[in-house]
Amino acid sequence: MTGGVIRVGVAGAAGRVGQAICAGVEAAGDLVLAGRADPALDTPLASILGDCDVVVDFTRPDTALDNALACVTAGVHVVIGTTGFDPAPLAERRGPGNAFLAPNFAIGAVLMMRFAVEASRHMARAEIIELHHDAKLDAPSGTARRTAELMEGDVPIHSVRLPGLVAHQEVILGDVGQTLTIRHDSTDRTSFVPGVLLAVRHVARQDEPLVVGLERLLFPDAA
Template sequence: MTSAGDPIRVGVAGAAGRMGQTVCRAIEGAEDMVLAGRADPALGVELGEILGDVDVVVDFTQPDTATANALACVRAGVHVVIGTSSFDLEPLRGLDHPPNVFFAPNFAIGAVLMMRYAAEASRVMKRAEIIELHHDGKLDAPSGTAARTAEMMQGDVPIHSVRLPGLVAHQEVILGDVGQTLTIRHDSVDRESFMPGVLLAVRRVGSLTESPVVGLEHLLFDS
């Protein structure tokens, strides 16, 4: 593991994908990190080949591989930051291993604020529904962000999913009450919007006092 003052050695799983490439660039631009490994079938590099060289793995892969990737990281003594949504988190609960697991449905700071505000508003508004809109290459529906938002809100909150070319990641929470509506909306128009949150998670995952932790709000707010 890295000594105090040394840069964090980061590996990226799914490094050839659109998010993975963006994460690699962000890590290369961070003064306190070094990109120590890129894993992706498209690059001919398996995750296991880089685990001996890294302190933290950032996973932006597929729902059917993210759980196995995280388990492999933990067993190798490597912390893992997961951005892949709709994967099975249950096998990662209660593991007797020191490395930590952090998962965020959305790494954009504005999206985390949107979710927090929606949760607060749902306590006093009568009903709410969520509309989430993503690019047509997104595999899961509803999105992890929408599912997490509904989970944080009070009441039964229906989710409507839209998949179209030209979109990146967008979500509206519409709340209604007698004679009024309230709309809370967040738009990510570029994948760079997720990078400050990803870098924050990489910096903080090693100091978590419990694992797994779900949600960037736990790194942004005291409560």
């Protein structure tokens, strides 16, 4: 970090989310885009680490953990939006870098999850329907798994993968004579950018080697 400016690298920079993150970083006055890593750009992550304070990872479940471990070992903080892998090794301090992971960086999605958790305390049963684009590799989504984990009771999850979708989730709760539906829709990948930048600005200050969930930043008193 130089002069208060955070140098940010993006892993998965050629992907649709990666491109949106790069544009968001470039538009922020306190951040600078220090590197873009992606096999499609013929640029490995290792080649940009020395230029970065924080790396944002939106890659694949089979590479995200290795990427994150490489970052924290090198003293580079990492913000992870990739899901579908076990992040447990990042909870062990392996280097001076910190890791922040969120199943969903859309602030509206985090609010949806919070409302669903509260509603589950007062309604008899609930189920989740999550809908994503057909190129998404993991099912159920990390957002749906995290929502069900936080809610009261056993919450089944149903996954839909179709072209034309981006990221959508419904939590349907039922009780005697009534239902309640809580839904969030990301219609564009730019919806993830504000949450990612919030995490980029926070990750160096966190006390734990791994923090999971954007709700930890939006609602710190409830964590």
